[in-house]
Amino acid sequence: MSEHKPNTYTGLPDAKGRFGNHGGRFVAETLMPLILELEEAYRAARADPSFQEELDDFLKHYVGRPSPLYFAERLTEHLGGAKIYFKRDELNHTGAHKINNVLGQILLARRMGKTRIIAETGAGQHGVATATACARFGLECVVYMGEVDVERQQPNVFRMKLLGAEVVPVSSGSRTLKDALNEALRDWVANVENTFYCIGTVAGPHPYPEMVRDFQSVIGREAKEQILEAEGRLPDALVAAIGGGSNAMGLFYPFLDDADVEMFGVEAAGRGLDTGAHAASILGGRPGVLHGNRTYLLMDEDGQITEAHSISAGLDYPGIGPEHAWLHEVGRVNYVAATDTEALEAFQVCSELEGIIPALEPSHALAHVMKMAPEMDRDEIIIMNMCGRGDKDIFTVAKHLGVEL
Amino acid sequence: MSNEPRTRIAETFERLQREGRKALVTFITAGDPDLDTSQRILDGLPQAGADVIELGMPFTDPMADGPAIQLASQRALKAGQTMEKTLAMVRRFRQEDDTTPIVLMGYYNPVYVYGNERFLRDAKDAGVDGLIIVDLPPEEDEELCLPAMEAGLNFIRLATPTTDDERLPKVLTNASGFLYYVSITGVTGTRAPDARDVAAQVARIKRHTSLPVCIGFGVKTPQQARTLATAGDGVVVGSALVDIIARAQDGGAEAVRGVHELTRALAEGVRVAGKDGT
Ligand SMILES: Cc1ncc(COP(=O)(O)O)c(C=O)c1O
Numbered sequence: 001m002s003e004h005k006p007n008t009y010t011g012l013p014d015a016k017g018r019f020g021n022h023g024g025r026f027v028a029e030t031l032m033p034l035i036l037e038l039e040e041a042y043r044a045a046r047a048d049p050s051f052q053e054e055l056d057d058f059l060k061h062y063v064g065r066p067s068p069l070y071f072a073e074r075l076t077e078h079l080g081g082a083k084i085y086f087k088r089d090e091l092n093h094t095g096a097h098k099i100n101n102v103l104g105q106i107l108l109a110r111r112m113g114k115t116r117i118i119a120e121t122g123a124g125q126h127g128v129a130t131a132t133a134c135a136r137f138g139l140e141c142v143v144y145m146g147e148v149d150v151e152r153q154q155p156n157v158f159r160m161k162l163l164g165a166e167v168v169p170v171s172s173g174s175r176t177l178k179d180a181l182n183e184a185l186r187d188w189v190a191n192v193e194n195t196f197y198c199i200g201t202v203a204g205p206h207p208y209p210e211m212v213r214d215f216q217s218v219i220g221r222e223a224k225e226q227i228l229e230a231e232g233r234l235p236d237a238l239v240a241a242i243g244g245g246s247n248a249m250g251l252f253y254p255f256l257d258d259a260d261v262e263m264f265g266v267e268a269a270g271r272g273l274d275t276g277a278h279a280a281s282i283l284g285g286r287p288g289v290l291h292g293n294r295t296y297l298l299m300d301e302d303g304q305i306t307e308a309h310s311i312s313a314g315l316d317y318p319g320i321g322p323e324h325a326w327l328h329e330v331g332r333v334n335y336v337a338a339t340d341t342e343a344l345e346a347f348q349v350c351s352e353l354e355g356i357i358p359a360l361e362p363s364h365a366l367a368h369v370m371k372m373a374p375e376m377d378r379d380e381i382i383i384m385n386m387c388g389r390g391d392k393d394i395f396t397v398a399k400h401l402g403v404e405l
Numbered sequence: 406m407s408n409e410p411r412t413r414i415a416e417t418f419e420r421l422q423r424e425g426r427k428a429l430v431t432f433i434t435a436g437d438p439d440l441d442t443s444q445r446i447l448d449g450l451p452q453a454g455a456d457v458i459e460l461g462m463p464f465t466d467p468m469a470d471g472p473a474i475q476l477a478s479q480r481a482l483k484a485g486q487t488m489e490k491t492l493a494m495v496r497r498f499r500q501e502d503d504t505t506p507i508v509l510m511g512y513y514n515p516v517y518v519y520g521n522e523r524f525l526r527d528a529k530d531a532g533v534d535g536l537i538i539v540d541l542p543p544e545e546d547e548e549l550c551l552p553a554m555e556a557g558l559n560f561i562r563l564a565t566p567t568t569d570d571e572r573l574p575k576v577l578t579n580a581s582g583f584l585y586y587v588s589i590t591g592v593t594g595t596r597a598p599d600a601r602d603v604a605a606q607v608a609r610i611k612r613h614t615s616l617p618v619c620i621g622f623g624v625k626t627p628q629q630a631r632t633l634a635t636a637g638d639g640v641v642v643g644s645a646l647v648d649i650i651a652r653a654q655d656g657g658a659e660a661v662r663g664v665h666e667l668t669r670a671l672a673e674g675v676r677v678a679g680k681d682g683t
Contacts, residue, residue: 016544026513026540028469030565030590033572172475173465182468189469190591192567289513289540290466302487303518305465 009256009332012323017206017293020329022322025205027292030189035292039207041112046214051107058103059218062136063093065100067219069226069383074353082236082376084369086356086386087223087251096359096388097219097247098129098200104215106133109196116140116195120184122149122177122243123314123361124156125388126200131165141165144183146176149313156392174307177317181291201244202321205292209321216250223383224254231381237262237372240385241365242335243279243314245321247387252333262334265324266368268310269337279308281320282328282335290318295325311340311396312360314388338367344400346370347390359388360396410557412534413506414582417456418617418638428639429454429630429675430619431646431668432510434461434477435494436486438650442657443481444494446650446664451505453665454672457583457619459537459641462491462511469539471594473644476651488519492531499532508561508582510537513549521549525556535559535582543575550579559583564610566590566602573613583617586610586637591622594644598623604636627674634678642671 012019025035045051059065068091072084089097109117117139121127127143134141143160147169150157160167173179188197202209227235238255240248242265255261270278278284281296288297290305298306298318308318327333346366351357358366362385369384376382398405421428431450436443450458463478463486495507509528516524516538528536536553543562550560559582567590568576577584586607588598607618620633621641630640646664653660
């Protein structure tokens with residue numbers, strides 16, 4: 001862990017797209033002019049008040065923001081410690097936080113005059129969000145999805161098709177999210193003129209990690225205002241699940257310089273960190289370069305990327321956004337993990353006690369809340385990002401519980 | 406450029422220019438379909454007519470490559486290929502051949518994980534002349550490009566149809582050895598380049614650099630090789646050779662024979678291109 005505490009945790013990336021030693025622009029030359037163009041377009045949009053106004057308007061009337069900050073009273077009683085609040089991003093249109101980012105990128109794509117949108121998806125939530133926004137704006141949409149994920153997320157595949165998107169099953173490599181990302185990059189290289197690549201998490205080459213973080217930060221900005229209104233003070237801890245890390249960055253970012261707010265990013269421990277079958281890039285990986293940035297990755301000793309495993313398709317990615325890699329190294333955010341089994345248990349507890357069926361992704365965050373809340377005082381406060389709802393996961397959960405649907 | 410490393414690459418292109426012919430650059434993935442077969446393919450390439458050899462360092466996630474080279478990586482990794490074995494292949498090759506340039510081509514992660522300094526030292530020692538690291542654009546030159554030049558290796562740049570006149574100087578700044586012109590916007594081995602477009606683009610690039618320009622991505626047949634070679638200083642053929650390995654039935658012998666046969670045919674095409682001045 002570094003001894004040098006930065007003055008602010010919100011001043012990165014630098015001009016080269018670095019968060020400390022992480023991030024950067026590790027892409028083929030064909031793409032380089034495109035990401036430079038994207039960066040310029042994003043800077044211009046961000047400086048243009050009409051862009052933010054348009055986005056805010058869609059977030060309000062189309063997505064349903066602000067999402068509520070909800071006091072989970074029965075869960076709090078059950079655990080007998082800190083007060084637990086859920087940031088209810090599962091109530092967004094399309095059922096997850098992904099739409100916050102997608103709308104930002106699609107509005108940007110329109111400003112840039114792009115007519116064809118491509119995306120990668122794992123659980124299908126980002127794909128559904130992208131297909132949704134493309135339908136709304138009449139844009140062509142192609143979603144890359146690993147064959148393995150197509151199989152285990154059938155309802156979302158059908159949703160995307162209903163929304164008019166083309167879903168391309170990816171058969172290369174390990175046939176999951178990382179391969180879908182490779183395939184989307186290959187598409188982009190081949191269709192440079194008219195195509196905008198809408199990345200679903202805080203990964204990829206600069207400026208994606210920064211841009212996606214900015215679009216998702218609406219979560220943390222709202223949560224901050226809402227907790228001040230509800231409790232008159234900031235929370236003691238924030239907890240969020242980590243796939244690529246976008247819902248976590250969205251919640252954390254506006255609080256990074258509030259020194260008394262502790263933060264926990266929960267990685268997927270799969271069958272256990274010591275089994276090798278997990279998706280915990282920080283706890284079980286090392287720095288490397290993939291998909292345009294340097295960050296922690298799951299790989300073998302020869303630098304070959306290994307397959308991640310998680311019961312949750314949305315966390316099943318062998319990397320993590322570069323800003324998280326940096327926040328880990330400077331010690332600002334704690335990275336912890338929850339197993340498949342712990343997530344399944346949290347999934348059931350939440351359904352039964354709160355009447356909220358969570359997605360398997362935030363079930364990992366909840367599993368950690370269930371470990372930490374009982375150790376905290378009753379006047380302490382936790383905000384957990386309920387970043388997705390569980391409808392898409394009922395088949396997976398049924399299978400694990402031995403129930404036939 | 407004073408600090409430009411002088412390697413077998415410069416010697417080769419100078420010789421070819423004296424002989425008035427173009428270069429055939431062949432790509433194979435190290436360890437495909439297995440270490441032994443791959444070594445035999447590699448060792449026979451100069452004899453079959455390859456002037457420069459690109460040896461792919463296999464990677465699980467080759468995001469700039471089409472299906473043929475993706476599968477080549479998968480075959481090699483499945484057969485147990487590692488960076489150490491790839492470097493050992495070059496060392497063995499050098500026991501018999503001290504003139505044909507070898508360029509290692511691949512993605513940054515396996516290099517980074519091997520350790521940049523250690524990699525550059527071991528590659529130079531093994532007899533490597535240059536590197537093509539697809540996902541290291543000039544914006545990241547401090548990572549490996551500048552250290553590679555220090556270590557006496559050429560860092561070969563890709564220029565693409567999206568590299569416009571404004572960007573070209575940036576791409577050329579630390580380029581050495583030769584310039585690899587990617588003839589299509591797309592991944593390797595998919596669409597065929599348009600010869601007239603390529604000729605215009607290469608002419609444009611040549612106004613900015615005196616480096617030899619080799620044209621690749623999508624060159625498959627001797628006829629194509631011949632046509633495209635006239636536009637630059639050489640052509641690169643990869644997917645078509647790698648496809649032969651994929652199709653080989655009895656594994657080893659057929660793959661070796663097939664790759665060398667196509668190399669011979671391509672070399673003939675390229676040589677004709679040089680001679681009749683077309
Ligand atoms: C509901 C939900 N949460 C979390 C994630 C993981 O992504 P991230 O870590 O970028 O939030 C996904 C990804 O599909 C998701 O659908």
